[in-house]
Amino acid sequence: MTSAAVAQATSALEDLPQDDDGPVFREPWEAQAFAMALSLHERGLFTWNEWAAALADEIKIAQAGGDPDTGTTYYRHWLATLEKLVAAKGVATLETQHRYRDAWDHAADRTPHGKPIELKPEDFRPHA
Template identity: 75%
Template sequence: MEAAVRATAEVPSIPRDEGGPVFRAPWEAHAFAMALTLHQRGVFTWPEWAAALAEEIKRAQVAGDPDTGDTYYRHWLATLEKLVAQKGVTSMDMLHRYRDAWDHAADRTPHGKPIELRPEDFG
């Protein structure tokens, strides 16, 4: 919890209420947690993160994002992907490979069942 409090202090754009960060869907909380973990492991500083996120949001606005707040964590996730690739944690190709595998696994998984990656999902 302390890390989340520090993050909201360092990145003022994080949607929050008096209790801390707020999320519209579970994946948003997961993306937030991944950024916290990577920051704690020294992959990036909060000022570096805030600058990269601001740049991503500006790019999206130029491309037509209405900036109503409901796409904030999409920008967060795009920033996360770009930073881990820039820092050499992984590559954009590997990120796309896993995204495509998850899409394939999700397509074959019945609603309500856990999604499991299989080797054939990477085909």
């Protein structure tokens, strides 16, 4: 992530949690989701205006479903938006994304703490 890309994202996305130093994240996965969106934007998958509109739609849907909008779920909406845009742009279907998410969960479950997680073919098989 370049500082110019981060600056562009923070100026284009008004609701992005940030302080004087830039975006703030409560957990590492939030920073990773932010970095993925930045990377896909830099590759031309979507404009920041397109992203902001899709994120606003996702937040409205969540609020209509009872999300209390306390700020703690912002990056969950960010991730859901990322998944939907990746599918809409034909990069990977939601089914494929969920398949990899589930495989990653299985791989993480069998990996000792502190060790790198490695996806293996068996992680993609249905588990009971």
